[in-house]
Amino acid sequence: MKTKIYRYILCGLFAVTALNYASAQTKADNAIDAQINSIIQKLTLEEKINMLHASGVFTAGGCKRLDIPVLKTDDGPLGVREEVKEGWGSANLTTDSATFFPNGSALAATWNPELAYRYGHDMGEEARARNITVMLAPAFNICRNPLCGRTYEYYSEDPFLNAKLAVQSVQGIQSQHVAACVKHFAVNNQEINRGSVSVDISERALREIYLPAFKASIIEGNAWTIMSAYNKIRDVYCSENDYLLNKILKGEWGFKGIVISDWGGVHSTVAAAKNGLDLEMGSNPPYNTYYFADKLLDSVKAGKVSVKLIDDKARRILWVQLHTNMSQNQPEGKMSTPDHGQTAYAIASESIVLLKNEKNLLPLNTSDIKSIAVIGDNATRTFHLGGFGAGVKARYEITALAGLQNRLGKTIDIKYAQGYTGDYKAHGQVNSPSHGPDTALIAQAVATAKSTDVAILFIGGNRDFESESRDRKDLSLPFGEQTLVDAVTAANPNTIVVVVGGAPYDIGQIKKNNSTIVWSWYNGSENGNALADVLIGKINPSGKMPFTFPADLKDSPSEALNAYPGENLKVDYKEGILVGYRWFDTKKIEPLYCFGYGLSYTDYNYSDLATNQKSYKASDVITTTIKVKNTGKYAGKETVQLYVSKDGSAVERADKELKAFTKVNIPAGETASVTLSIPVKDLAYYNEKSNSWVVEPGKYKLLAGKSSRDIAQSGTITVE
Numbered sequence: 001m002k003t004k005i006y007r008y009i010l011c012g013l014f015a016v017t018a019l020n021y022a023s024a025q026t027k028a029d030n031a032i033d034a035q036i037n038s039i040i041q042k043l044t045l046e047e048k049i050n051m052l053h054a055s056g057v058f059t060a061g062g063c064k065r066l067d068i069p070v071l072k073t074d075d076g077p078l079g080v081r082e083e084v085k086e087g088w089g090s091a092n093l094t095t096d097s098a099t100f101f102p103n104g105s106a107l108a109a110t111w112n113p114e115l116a117y118r119y120g121h122d123m124g125e126e127a128r129a130r131n132i133t134v135m136l137a138p139a140f141n142i143c144r145n146p147l148c149g150r151t152y153e154y155y156s157e158d159p160f161l162n163a164k165l166a167v168q169s170v171q172g173i174q175s176q177h178v179a180a181c182v183k184h185f186a187v188n189n190q191e192i193n194r195g196s197v198s199v200d201i202s203e204r205a206l207r208e209i210y211l212p213a214f215k216a217s218i219i220e221g222n223a224w225t226i227m228s229a230y231n232k233i234r235d236v237y238c239s240e241n242d243y244l245l246n247k248i249l250k251g252e253w254g255f256k257g258i259v260i261s262d263w264g265g266v267h268s269t270v271a272a273a274k275n276g277l278d279l280e281m282g283s284n285p286p287y288n289t290y291y292f293a294d295k296l297l298d299s300v301k302a303g304k305v306s307v308k309l310i311d312d313k314a315r316r317i318l319w320v321q322l323h324t325n326m327s328q329n330q331p332e333g334k335m336s337t338p339d340h341g342q343t344a345y346a347i348a349s350e351s352i353v354l355l356k357n358e359k360n361l362l363p364l365n366t367s368d369i370k371s372i373a374v375i376g377d378n379a380t381r382t383f384h385l386g387g388f389g390a391g392v393k394a395r396y397e398i399t400a401l402a403g404l405q406n407r408l409g410k411t412i413d414i415k416y417a418q419g420y421t422g423d424y425k426a427h428g429q430v431n432s433p434s435h436g437p438d439t440a441l442i443a444q445a446v447a448t449a450k451s452t453d454v455a456i457l458f459i460g461g462n463r464d465f466e467s468e469s470r471d472r473k474d475l476s477l478p479f480g481e482q483t484l485v486d487a488v489t490a491a492n493p494n495t496i497v498v499v500v501g502g503a504p505y506d507i508g509q510i511k512k513n514n515s516t517i518v519w520s521w522y523n524g525s526e527n528g529n530a531l532a533d534v535l536i537g538k539i540n541p542s543g544k545m546p547f548t549f550p551a552d553l554k555d556s557p558s559e560a561l562n563a564y565p566g567e568n569l570k571v572d573y574k575e576g577i578l579v580g581y582r583w584f585d586t587k588k589i590e591p592l593y594c595f596g597y598g599l600s601y602t603d604y605n606y607s608d609l610a611t612n613q614k615s616y617k618a619s620d621v622i623t624t625t626i627k628v629k630n631t632g633k634y635a636g637k638e639t640v641q642l643y644v645s646k647d648g649s650a651v652e653r654a655d656k657e658l659k660a661f662t663k664v665n666i667p668a669g670e671t672a673s674v675t676l677s678i679p680v681k682d683l684a685y686y687n688e689k690s691n692s693w694v695v696e697p698g699k700y701k702l703l704a705g706k707s708s709r710d711i712a713q714s715g716t717i718t719v720e
């Protein structure tokens with residue numbers, strides 16, 4: 001009885017607090033609306049239009065007369081970009097070096113939303129210190145074809161993992177009163193012809209695969225700005241796409257913030273203004289010639305665009321500014337603090353994926369090993385800059401070689417050989433592996449490997465090779481790396497291959513011939529320290545692949561269906577909803593490494609999958625519990641993945657879809673009880689006839705696994 005009374009009191013208290021919070025929130029919202037109304041009344045039409053287009057490479061608007069500050073944007077997503085002059089040249093400041101955070105697919109490989117929040121939070125703090133209003137991040141277009149040059153910037157091929165990370169990144173950035181700008185809206189899945197290609201896509205694929213992370217980042221993450229993509233959807237540029245911007249984003253999702261164009265991605269005045277774009281950005285002056293400058297003013301004067309519409313855009317900008325650079329209680333920004341370095345380290349160390357460890361060469365037996373050959377250009381290369389597009393002037397970046405020297409340099413003789421040259425000059429829109437093996441460098445590497453106990457090879461891509469505005473020609477390893485790997489492996493059987501990249505590569509031959517393979521990324525300021533700690537076992541690897549590695553590029557859905565990069569500037573997304581593992585699993589094609597794959601120095605045993613009910617209503621939540629035992633000698637973090645499969649559906653279904661995951665820390669020998677929740681409404685498919693989400697009644701299989709192809713436990717539930 002007593003507990004019941006306490007419970008009532010507690011519920012009452014919660015209700016009162018929630019009410020208080022809601023009314024405080026409404027008051028704050030009302031105050032902001034009143035402020036916006038008062039400013040709008042004072043602004044002239046010219047001043048309002050001045051807020052709607054670029055005034056510099058990264059700046060727009062402002063109104064000195066009314067104390068409205070300039071809206072300052074900056075890239076993202078690798079960290080806060082350095083200050084640039086007109087024409088993109090460096091401003092050559094000494095005050096704008098920043099923390100280099102691991103790239104998007106690295107963050108996704110952590111499968112850890114808490115780290116996504118920390119990433120956003122710390123980058124937001126640095127943006128605040130630089131007085132930036134809008135961070136042009138996070139970027140999370142779906143990895144549709146592994147060749148896409150921006151795969152390294154994006155997260156995943158899976159909409160669920162994508163959405164979980166996007167929401168946290170946004171909330172982290174915005175906790176610092178800096179607006180996130182989620183990009184690129186939408187279906188910017190290739191760089192070839194990105195400025196002109198038109199994507200033909202089914203409504204179902206759009207809703208189920210390509211939009212969920214955007215929707216979640218607006219509705220759950222409350223992102224204050226969004227960037228329209230360069231490409232067209234169904235023949236209409238994204239920057240003037242009524243369906244995408246007005247109907248879906250501002251209508252269905254109730255977006256209150258700013259639609260910002262990608263740089264130079266606007267093609268009209270009246271259509272863009274009417275169809276949802278709010279702010280036109282671009283790189284080059286004269287800025288009064290922009291579509292949203294003098295031409296917009298003329299269009300208003302000619303009655304083609306209403307003042308009401310201009311007011312709506314100015315209001316949106318003021319609304320964002322009142323939450324950011326005009327807000328009352330902006331936190332103090334901080335640049336490159338040790339805490340930010342710790343975040344970069346945490347992400348890097350949880351992102352590294354152990355692909356193969358057949359001979360247990362890892363973790364390195366540092367008490368027996370006297371000498372190590374560190375081989376490869378990627379051991380000494382940094383990744384904060386390179387290629388076309390956003391980078392960071394890193395305050396520091398620890399290379400792989402420096403990391404190993406930091407950890408082992410005092411006790412182990414470390415010898416370095418370059419092995420290959422990773423210099424790369426791009427040509428056109430396609431990057432193909434440039435020069436081949438360098439026999440002199442390989443001979444040196446072989447000699448070094450022969451003279452040491454262990455050889456660690458650092459190969460893969462680099463930031464010049466994987467780049468914005470270009471796709472790769474194929475998945476082959478560049479710079480003659482395969483020949484180097486073969487030669488070094490023949491010279492020293494204790495060879496460990498570390499592949500560094502932000503996207504899938506063809507490492508089939510290495511998988512076949514080599515015993516020990518580690519995958520690493522463009523892993524931020526603490527790259528080398530994190531990598532060394534994984535190699536010596538201070539960190540037990542826990543990264544899992546955020547996308548499928550095809551055994552052959554031709555197996556990838558858009559390649560198999562000849563649906564990339566399109567013809568006559570049109571690309572038909574023929575694979576529909578079957579993107580990534582959804583395709584491979586449904587078509588029963590064996591990949592090289594599947595979605596969600598990643599080993600550990602320990603092993604985990606899954607048991608006792610149970611659900612809280614057998615049968616559910618549409619409004620219920622399916623609570624699944626499962627026991628995971630760490631059966632090895634090392635403590636470790638395991639990402640438990642829960643997929644759902646629907647047999648006998650009225651529509652085409654993927655073999656399975658990720659619907660929940662969680663990462664747990666399990667001490668050696670112990671068992672964790674893991675709980676995973678799936679709201680039944682998340683089982684819905686998008687019905688193109690009714691234009692609505694439909695949960696089909698019937699049986700669903702729950703599949704819990706270590707990866708999409710290593711399902712350890714399963715169960716069945718019924719939806720009424």
Ligand code: BGC
Nearest residue numbers: 075136183262263389390468
């Ligand atoms: C990219 C955007 C970026 C913008 C500004 C464009 O080329 O697509 O992602 O934010 O440039 O640098």
